[in-house]
Amino acid sequence: MQTQVSKSDAFIELEAKYGAHNYHPLPVVLKRGEGVYVWDVEGKKYFDFLSAYSAVNQGHCHPKIIKALTDQAQQLTLTSRAFYNDKLGLFEKYVTAYFGFDKVLPMNTGAEAVETAIKICRKWAYEKKGIAENNAQIIVCENNFHGRTTTVISFSNDEDARKNFGPYTPGFIKIPYDNLDALEKVLKDTPNVAGFLVEPIQGEAGVFTPSVDFIRKAQALCQKYGVLFIADEIQTGIARTGSLLAVCGHCSCTGHCEKQETYAQPDILILGKALSGGVYPVSAVLANNDIMEVIKPGQHGSTFGGNPLAAAVAIAALDVVRDEKLAQRARQQGEKFRKKINDYIKQSQVVKLVRGKGLLNAIVINDAPDGNTAWNICVALKENGLLAKPTHGNIIRFAPPLVMNDAQLDECIEIICKTLSQFETNHKQ
Numbered sequence: 001m002q003t004q005v006s007k008s009d010a011f012i013e014l015e016a017k018y019g020a021h022n023y024h025p026l027p028v029v030l031k032r033g034e035g036v037y038v039w040d041v042e043g044k045k046y047f048d049f050l051s052a053y054s055a056v057n058q059g060h061c062h063p064k065i066i067k068a069l070t071d072q073a074q075q076l077t078l079t080s081r082a083f084y085n086d087k088l089g090l091f092e093k094y095v096t097a098y099f100g101f102d103k104v105l106p107m108n109t110g111a112e113a114v115e116t117a118i119k120i121c122r123k124w125a126y127e128k129k130g131i132a133e134n135n136a137q138i139i140v141c142e143n144n145f146h147g148r149t150t151t152v153i154s155f156s157n158d159e160d161a162r163k164n165f166g167p168y169t170p171g172f173i174k175i176p177y178d179n180l181d182a183l184e185k186v187l188k189d190t191p192n193v194a195g196f197l198v199e200p201i202q203g204e205a206g207v208f209t210p211s212v213d214f215i216r217k218a219q220a221l222c223q224k225y226g227v228l229f230i231a232d233e234i235q236t237g238i239a240r241t242g243s244l245l246a247v248c249g250h251c252s253c254t255g256h257c258e259k260q261e262t263y264a265q266p267d268i269l270i271l272g273k274a275l276s277g278g279v280y281p282v283s284a285v286l287a288n289n290d291i292m293e294v295i296k297p298g299q300h301g302s303t304f305g306g307n308p309l310a311a312a313v314a315i316a317a318l319d320v321v322r323d324e325k326l327a328q329r330a331r332q333q334g335e336k337f338r339k340k341i342n343d344y345i346k347q348s349q350v351v352k353l354v355r356g357k358g359l360l361n362a363i364v365i366n367d368a369p370d371g372n373t374a375w376n377i378c379v380a381l382k383e384n385g386l387l388a389k390p391t392h393g394n395i396i397r398f399a400p401p402l403v404m405n406d407a408q409l410d411e412c413i414e415i416i417c418k419t420l421s422q423f424e425t426n427h428k429q
């Protein structure tokens with residue numbers, strides 16, 4: 001009998017043969033997406049529990065965002081910043097009001113926005129703080145993930161991300177995450193600190209969630225020592241963790257913060273991913289005038305940054321977050337999710353714990369960091385109709401689109417618990 005190559009296998013082979021092997025995807029080939037669902041080329045339907053690393057918070061192919069994309073695509077897509085266009089200013093006004101900053105600098109990808117923030121921070125340090133040229137230091141955290149450019153991987157401590165990509169960009173000091181003493185010690189003992197770059201929750205590191213007060217107190221320390229507090233909310237921001245921004249902490253408003261006392265307003269805010277609802281690469285750096293004014297014509301830019309298509313898409317994507325109350329939904333669904341998974345964990349040998357905030361969660365599998373149980377669980381989840389991906393070996397991240405309704409979440413929790421139970425040592429066939 002002749003062995004049939006499935007449609008999926010054929011697409012996987014194409015990528016293996018003609019694409020660089022810089023990813024190790026789960027063996028599923030997707031063709032269509034709508035809301036919380038994606039379909040593979042064989043027509044099988046899945047719940048998407050990755051949401052393209054939280055780029056698709058608004059759900060796949062949200063009709064309002066797609067309409068903004070197609071309408072604008074028929075008008076004007078790119079002018080470069082050599083000329084003005086009739087959408088960028090509207091986006092700038094909208095996004096600055098939305099997040100409460102004076103100004104925005106639009107870019108495309110997350111890593112570019114992080115690079116932009118680093119450049120602004122350094123320039124501010126030399127021109128406003130009076131640090132001697134080429135001496136500025138930026139504090140970062142161990143196990144950070146801020147992207148893949150040469151400067152950004154220079155301050156990573158992930159060997160895969162770093163090794164043989166040197167020489168590395170100097171000017172970064174690494175401290176343990178969630179450690180205020182370590183932060184204060186560096187701020188006190190090191191001259192020339194310009195900023196502190198931090199993720200409010202470390203997503204790639206395995207949804208590592210810091211203590212309740214860490215972000216607010218870190219921000220207060222930065223203020224005390226006169227250094228910029230730079231929040232990378234590319235993954236945590238835009239409703240994912242149950243508030244508009246993760247730095248909004250326990251604020252129960254929609255993120256348009258009435259409750260200022262719980263809000264650690266960053267000096268520089270970095271956004272990407274869900275800023276476009278996953279429809280188009282859009283990233284942004286926000287800051288107030290005294291910081292943003294250090295950038296003058298010719299000193300930074302991007303051919304595509306701030307193009308009218310991106311501007312139209314991002315306005316629609318942020319409209320959806322507000323209109324559909326995605327922050328509140330993420331908060332409520334997340335609480336239910338962790339409660340149900342915790343109930344499961346009580347009698348589990350396979351799962352050690354669940355952690356996270358809103359709908360950015362992860363389970364830690366009872367296996368060595370280089371074990372393959374988490375991968376095998378993700379393959380089994382796929383068979384059972386739910387897509388998730390391990391991060392850092394034995395951790396599985398669960399981050400569905402925020403448009404998930406109650407019945408859908410119940411179904412997902414059932415799939416996850418049923419699949420996990422197949423891996424319990426006392427599992428009966």
Ligand SMILES: *Cc1c(COP(=O)(O)O)cnc(C)c1O
Pocket residue numbers: 053109110111112114145146147148199203204232233234235236272273
């Ligand atoms: C994804 C991510 C980035 C990088 O964004 P890209 O668009 O992949 O360049 C940076 N920081 C954080 C926290 C991220 O999650």
